[in-house]
Amino acid sequence: MSEQVIPGRNTAAAEGGIVVFHIGIRINRFRAVRNWFPAFASMPRMLRELSQDKGSGLLGYKVLYGGPRDFYVVQYWASKEQLLAYAYEQDKQHRPAWAAFNRRARNGKGHVGIWHETFIVPAGSYESIYVNMPAYGLAAATGVIPVGRRGDTATQRLKSGDRAS
Template sequence: MGSGIIEGRMTAAPDGEVTVFLIGMRINAFRHPRSWWPVLRAMPRMLKELSRDGESGLLGYRLLFGGPRVIYSVQYWVSPEKLLAYASSPEGAHRPAWAEFNRRARAGRGRVGVWHETYVVPAGAHEAVYVDMPPFGLGAATEVVPVGRRGEAAAARLSLGERRG
């Protein structure tokens, strides 16, 4: 098939718990790029820094557009502790970017918004199917295996029987 496509029905197979972190920005005033351009530029810089550091805890990510005003990243981390360690580290790119955002946000009076959501997903409490796809999402961040290894039905992959039993 080409383009890295894996034929058939595959599923994600992370080793244990995974932390999903969504973070993004919303451009509230397009005519004021001095307010939002630095925010837009900061995320790729941080993701590059994290990707180069094998100990950072970042498993993988994808940058996405949620319409003309919203840009966000879906990130997969080995643990919430690793995510929080990066966010609070004085050595990384995050702290200076966050300080700069706060300075510009005060001056820009609502011209750009930021948001984040964090989900800690226990082992077996996730379900994914990729059909004739290249590695994507959680599967790209961890690994993909044939669906049958984790169960043919979504309920089996979510370990619902084990939790109800």
């Protein structure tokens, strides 16, 4: 992602519905490295795999730090079908990582936690604004356009999204 500031008021170039997927890890016991490190290390491999496959449905993502124990990723997907397809594909990184996590979790006594939340967001149900910012969040995933193309206020941008569906 470019860190170059885009002057003025902009919005995401997203069209139609999107899926927002949050996934995170919480290290409950730092000293139990063998329990949490494999799960921690699997996410970059999955993100690389998804980013290299233009048909995967992953539009973009942002890795975030939630504190010394918490790391998470916000992902933007084109559809829930593509997100779920990736989760269950036998020949992709996710399935073996998930199976390995479950095996370690059974023996790990809660040393590591994971979580995820999925939001299905129909067209017209999201809006965005970025003022003097690099492409960020949804805009980094879908592109940036001047805010006036969708409306100058949040209300106008939400109504603009209704027409995109």
